[in-house]
Amino acid sequence: MPLYRNPIPSWRSPVWALLLSSLPFAACAQAEAQGSPENQRPTQAAHLRLVDALDRPQDGYCLDILGSGPYIRFDMPMTAHNCKPGLYADEAVVWDADGKIRFPAYNVCATVAGIQQTVLPGAAVMPRQCDERSPFLEAQHLQRFIHRPDGRVELAGSGLCLSAGAESARTFDPDHRWRTLSMQRCEDVPLARSSWQLSAPKP
Structure with missing residues (x-):
């Protein structure tokens, strides 16, 4: 044949x-x-990092899930933590085309704490299952983010943007720092604490 x-x-x-x-x-x-910025999203996992490094010139601040290794805390609010070298699972995100900021290692998404599709200034950001539907949580309304031209990350249609706190403190490691992470009225927070970029981790 x-x-x-x-x-x-x-x-x-x-x-x-x-x-x-x-x-x-x-x-x-x-x-x-x-x-x-929405057309410059990497297709692989990356850091979501503040453009301004603030008091961490050596590494800056990244979106972070509290905890480490087997001790990840999905029940606690997310923070802005100094960016770790390499790409740890608790800081590795993919910004999906539908607006979800997803942590692929855990299949959870950044989720704004709100009630009945309403979010108020000061709301925390939690790591929850992507598209979760459970009592008191319709996550699809609280997981869609828009990357604005000025770098701000807005919950779609809310006028509220992802913002790092004005103060920092040490973590369990004296060499590391963290800041609160919350949703604030976009124009009320300086760009230094609310302008973000997706970037490859530093070695």
Whole structure:
């Protein structure tokens, strides 16, 4: 029986010519799309880091789930913790196309504490199951974030943005610092504590 062989495409075929002719247009479209933070999201896990390093010039602050290793606390509010070297599971996020900020190692998403789709200034941010529906929690309304052009991270349609606290304190490790994390009226908090970027971890 003769062996089946995949046909080898010719560079002179009409299909290849059409594909090659479309490359400049694709490049232009990509360049136009790069102006918004939402179009610059990495497809792999990354840090969600404050643009301003504040009192941690060596590493800055990252979105963080409280705890470490087997002692992760999903029942406690999330914090802004100094960014750890490498990419630990409790700081590794993927910003999905539907607006969810997801921690892939645990399949939980950043979830704003609210009641009946209403969120108030000062609300905490919790790590909860993505799209969780349980008594007193319809998470799909509390997990959709928009990355604004100024870097602020707004809960969609709320006018409230993810903000780090004004003060920092040491953690269980004297070399580490943390800040509160809450939702505040976007214009009430300086950009230094409310402008975020997705970035690869520092080695």
